[in-house]
Amino acid sequence: MLTALTKTGKKICLGFEYRKDTLMSLRDKEEFICPVCQERVLLKLGDQRIFHFAHKLGGQCREFYENETYEHLEGKRQLFQWLIKQNIASVLEYYDRNIQQRPDIMFNYNGKRYALEYQCSTLPDKVFTKRTSTYLENGYIPLWILSSSHLHQKRKDLITLSNFQYSFLRTASSGKLYIPAYCPEKQIFQLVESITPFSIKNSFAHLSSLPIQSIELDSILDPQNDHPLTQARWSKEMEKYIFNWALHPRAEHKPFLQEVYNQGLNIFLLPPEIGLPVDHSVLIQTPPFIWQTYLFVDVLAHKTPHELITLKEIYTSFQKRISKKQIIIRHLPQVKNVNPFSVMIEYLLLLEKFNFLTRKGDMIFEVQKKILFPHTNREKEEAKQNFLVQYENMLTRS
Numbered sequence: 001m002l003t004a005l006t007k008t009g010k011k012i013c014l015g016f017e018y019r020k021d022t023l024m025s026l027r028d029k030e031e032f033i034c035p036v037c038q039e040r041v042l043l044k045l046g047d048q049r050i051f052h053f054a055h056k057l058g059g060q061c062r063e064f065y066e067n068e069t070y071e072h073l074e075g076k077r078q079l080f081q082w083l084i085k086q087n088i089a090s091v092l093e094y095y096d097r098n099i100q101q102r103p104d105i106m107f108n109y110n111g112k113r114y115a116l117e118y119q120c121s122t123l124p125d126k127v128f129t130k131r132t133s134t135y136l137e138n139g140y141i142p143l144w145i146l147s148s149s150h151l152h153q154k155r156k157d158l159i160t161l162s163n164f165q166y167s168f169l170r171t172a173s174s175g176k177l178y179i180p181a182y183c184p185e186k187q188i189f190q191l192v193e194s195i196t197p198f199s200i201k202n203s204f205a206h207l208s209s210l211p212i213q214s215i216e217l218d219s220i221l222d223p224q225n226d227h228p229l230t231q232a233r234w235s236k237e238m239e240k241y242i243f244n245w246a247l248h249p250r251a252e253h254k255p256f257l258q259e260v261y262n263q264g265l266n267i268f269l270l271p272p273e274i275g276l277p278v279d280h281s282v283l284i285q286t287p288p289f290i291w292q293t294y295l296f297v298d299v300l301a302h303k304t305p306h307e308l309i310t311l312k313e314i315y316t317s318f319q320k321r322i323s324k325k326q327i328i329i330r331h332l333p334q335v336k337n338v339n340p341f342s343v344m345i346e347y348l349l350l351l352e353k354f355n356f357l358t359r360k361g362d363m364i365f366e367v368q369k370k371i372l373f374p375h376t377n378r379e380k381e382e383a384k385q386n387f388l389v390q391y392e393n394m395l396t397r398s
């Protein structure tokens with residue numbers, strides 16, 4: 001850890017720049033105490049690691065704070081210095097005795113209190129969720145920053161994200177969802193933005209790198225960038241994914257494939273309108289082509305032109321699939337203000353843009369034409385090409 005008290009209660013914070021000889025003479029005349037457990041701690045001034053305090057062996061709160069890696073110590077020190085350089089009131093390793101939590105940095109900004117956690121090791125989901133909700137219930141805005149070493153970019157616009165990494169997902173004021181990460185070695189922030197998953201783990205995303213020296217807090221709290229993904233790129237990757245998925249189905253996928261088969265549909269001949277990217281699809285863990293197929297099977301397939309679809313019908317189908325665990329909502333501890341059902345509405349609005357539906361009121365859509373399943377691979381290819389042309393036109397119009 002980087003903070004300790006002297007016997008007289010003076011706080012020593014190694015987040016500030018100290019010279020080694022200053023600290024050495026301080027160590028000669030002072031004893032240091034852990035602000036959490038009040039036990040004696042030692043000031044370590046080795047050349048290998050950054051200067052830090054350490055409990056003696058067998059201390060009670062050792063476990064909490066001392067499996068700290070170099071990366072974690074250095075990361076929080078850099079983040080702290082970055083904040084104070086911007087004149088943001090910040091406390092390193094702030095211990096809140098009421099909630100018995102100790103964010104790496106507590107800071108106040110624009111009248112709000114933030115708890116910054118820079119996370120290098122994986123945390124069990126339960127612990128992450130508990131800490132986050134305790135912050136929220138006690139007037140803190142949690143700001144979890146992931147260590148960049150956890151980000152695994154597959155290709156330029158593709159990234160693999162686990163549930164642990166998804167728990168870092170937070171909402172910008174624009175409503176956009178993103179994951180902030182930091183690398184102390186390169187001294188850069190990385191933002192994972194425009195996350196559009198096509199499977200449980202794999203997602204299209206834009207990864208931007210921002211040197212800590214040249215950016216301010218707002219760029220991390222409220223990134224404004226938009227990085228739209230091209231439909232052609234999406235549909236190519238989606239097709240490949242569905243093909244492999246259906247060719248080598250896992251045991252848990254069998255009921256879905258059985259249901260598709262029972263409906264007389266062919267998973268290899270999905271129309272281009274099923275499996276589309278929508279803005280907030282990250283809220284749903286189930287791949288888009290699966291939940292969109294369920295919506296088709298439950299509601300859209302039974303409607304003929306001029307019939308009405310109510311949001312209640314859509315909602316009933318959605319809830320039924322959730323209760324059967326056929327649609328899984330992603331667990332996102334920091335995202336509280338977006339309802340996963342809005343993803344269904346986004347999809348319907350997308351279908352409206354392609355003239356399948358027309359919105360008739362807050363709760364009602366009218367069917368304009370049916371979504372048709374192709375009968376052959378050739379038909380499927382034609383449908384896809386037509387769709388891509390329409391999509392391009394739609395983008396240029398909007």
Ligand SMILES: [Zn+2]
Pocket residue numbers: 034035036037038039055059060061062
């Ligand atoms: Zn302690």
